[in-house]
Structures are given as structure tokens and as C-alpha cells.
Amino acid sequence: MLHIRCPHCGMRSQNEFAYGGDASVKRPELNKEISDLEWDNFVYLRKSLRGKHLELWQHISGCRQWFKVQRDTSTHEIFKTIKANEDI
């Protein structure tokens, strides 16, 4: 069982959360010329790191807020959780 500290509600068990994927994926800027390749890469390419991974989670059975979690993908250790608009 993972224990995740929601930045808004505090420590809760894994069951209350939903995963949202790699938080380092950046949508291409609007109002800019964007090639098809850039769009494809944004949609489909993933680094899928082994080790420290910054990811999005949603506290779906709680405050329903999205936030970021820094977690080790080989040990499941959670280092840090921050609000969605904050950076590590």
C-alpha cells in the first residue's frame, strides 16, 4: 500500500488517489507554429524513468485536487508531494 501525502489534506492511503501520469510532459505552447512531429512526441513519447519520477496524481476520493508526486519507480519510495502549480 502506498501512502501519499496530499498537499491539501495530508497523509492518506493509495485507495483515495488516481494516477495521472508523467508530470514532466509539457503541452506545446499555444499561439506558436507547432509541427506534426512535436504534437506526436507530446502525445506518444514517454521517458518512463527508472528511479526518481515526477508524476501527477488526483485525490479523487478526497479534495479532488491534482498535485505532483516525486516517487522512485524502482522502490516506490515517495520523496515529495507538491501542489500542481509548484515546481520541484
Next chain:
Amino acid sequence: MQKYSIFNLIKNAFSNHQNWDLAWKDPTPKKEYDVVIIGGGGHGLATAYYLAKEHNITNVAIIEKGWIGGGNAGRNTTIIRSNYMYDDNALFSEFGMDLWRKMSQDLNYNVMFSPRGIINLAHSDAQINIFTRRGNSMRLNGIDAVLLSREEVKEIIPMADFSDNVRFPIFGGLMQPSAGTARHDAVVWGYARQADSMGVDIIQNCEVTGFDVSGGKINGVRTSRGDIKVKKIGLCVAGSTNILAEKLNMTIPVETHLLQACVSEPVKPVLDRVVTFGAGHFYISQSDKGEMVMGGDLDGYNSYAQRGNLPTLQHVLTEGIAMMPFLSKLKMLRTWGGIMDMSMDGSPIIDKTHIEGLYLNCGWCYGGFKATPASGWTFAHTIAQDRVHKLNAGYSLNRFNTGHLLDEKGLGTKTWIS
């Protein structure tokens, strides 16, 4: 190589079975090979076997970080099927079914292929419609498919829940009678033994540390047991694809996720088919030892851990008990986890890459075991001929740029939603 037969069994009985040859050797890596396959799982070993058998390329090494068959080849639930709707998936898998049927004879190794049939249960009228469509598509591609009514399902699997007040009543099911199971370790050992006998070097406990690429061409591979000169490399490492891709400055449309499976204590024969629950994600079969072999959803977050968490297991087994209530009486014997190479459309990649001499085989999601022979056969063809076979033409790497996705399940890129 000694042939495995009743006569050799009797002959060796006289010497207390002390004089059997080793099934494969433990060679030290040579300085140079024609082809190096990275990853000693089922797919890698099958690739080496078909390179030698079909293309007469025997100066081949398989490099494996751990031991052969210790990854997903030893962690799956051994289901073999070809019940796909899309042509690319259906024709590829059905080609594989044919190789499965001949495998024990071909490898002179009993892989215990058991074509017991798979039943996908439907729990609504809409699902019956979808299964009817898929069944018709399968039959158009020459794959056997039978649509079962509720009564017909009840006759085959009476232990499922057919009572009145269930949340997900069984409306019927889609059966592929020729689908089944096989002994996963025997598949690995059978391919390894035959590949070894044809001159392939199986090098275990050897980790790839880097690649020698210059001018857009593969020149060699660096390993923990020395550098190897080679012009062609086949990457066949499932969940570790992105780790090796990073060493090649590549990013692959694959995420690595965790999938758990479990077996119950052994019980007397009760279930002679593979059955899947249609209102969730749960599948079950009974092994020859009597254990109920079960699996279901991914744990749902990126992971390389090879071990899972209990909430997912509880969720999966809840579905199982909803489908077959008697499972609640069984004790769990073992649970384990493996790391899946989840591709962004749910279908695999077997293709050349932008680096000359580098070939990619990945993205099997949770359907890699059944694909072992077909994957090895087509990957060997792709490597030997330096071009894809028509069977794996749909499994291209650039389909994510051209839009020719094979989203059989229609899940999009959110691989953890299963």
C-alpha cells in the same frame, strides 16, 4: 544434441539419468558476432532460434542480465489466444497459433500446449453486440469463434455465478475453442536448447552497459563481460526497453507498468477453460497442478519494481469472486509482479529503427507470452532480411507519426486505465 524420446529415457535409466547432456552451454562471450539479441526471455530466445533455423544465421549471441526466462516469461499466466478484431493483430496471432500447435514436435520439448479454449464473458446486450462483431471479424480471418448464449455458458462453466440478483449477470460469451495455455518455462527451455544446439551462445548474467554507435550505424555493444563487435542488434527487453533506449538517446512510445498475478492453493479439477470477466479485468484458468491462476488490472502507476501492492490484488480478486463465488473459499498460495512494456496504443512494435543495424521488439503490454513464437519468427525475419515481414508490417514504430494506430481496446495513451 540428445533427442528427448522414450528410447533415450529408457537408455539413460540404466545409468540413473546421470549422463544426460546439459540442455544448453554456458559460453564466455566471443569478441564478435553477426547478430546479438539483447534479452533472454521467450521472445529473444525464439528470435535466435528462428534466425538459426529459418535464415541460417548461427553466429548469434543472446545477452541476458539475469537468467533466461526470469522476467516476464516466468511471470505470466500462460494464456495463448488470437481473438483479435483488427487484421494486423488477428493474422499475426493466428500465425502464432499455428506455431504453438507444432511447437512440442518442432522443439523436441513438451511445452504442454493445452488448447482448452477461452471464454470472454459478456454482461450486457451491448457487450454481446460487440462480441458478435469481434467474433465475425475473427471468422473472416480464419480464426474459430463461437458466440455462446447464457445457457451454453452455464453448461461449460456451471461454477460461475448464474443466480438472479447479481450486479453483472452473465448474458453470454465469446469463445475461441482453439485458444489455451502452455507451460511457460518449457517454452523458454525448449527454445534455448534448440538455439544452443544450432550454435547460438546464450550468455547469462551479462548486463548491457552501452552501445557503440557511429555514423548512424551499430558497431558494437558494451557489456559487463566485455565489448562485443556486432553489426546487428535485436532489442528484446520488454519492460526495460526505455532503460536501454536512453543509452541510445532514443525515446520510445512505451511506458513501464506493473502487473500482478497470483495462484491459489491446488484444488481438484474444476475449470477446464480460460475464462475472462467482461465487466472488469480478470482472467482465470486452472493449472495442471490444480492451482487457480489469476490476474487482472495493472497496478496503475509507472514502476520497475517487479512487485505490487495489495489494493490492486484485492480489487482484481473481488472481480473474480463476483464471477465465480467459490474462489472466496480458496487460500492464496503465491502472488508476484512483472513489469510490462505498455505501448501507447496497446499493440506491439517489431521494426527497424533510425539507427542502421538496430532492431526493436517491444510494447507487448500484457499479451507477450502468447506472441512468443510469432514474435520470434517475424523479428528474426526483420533482422535477417533487414525488412519487415508482412505479418509485422502493422507493428511499425512510425505508426505513432502516421496515425495508423492499432488501438484494439480503444484506451488511448492512458495505459494504466485497464
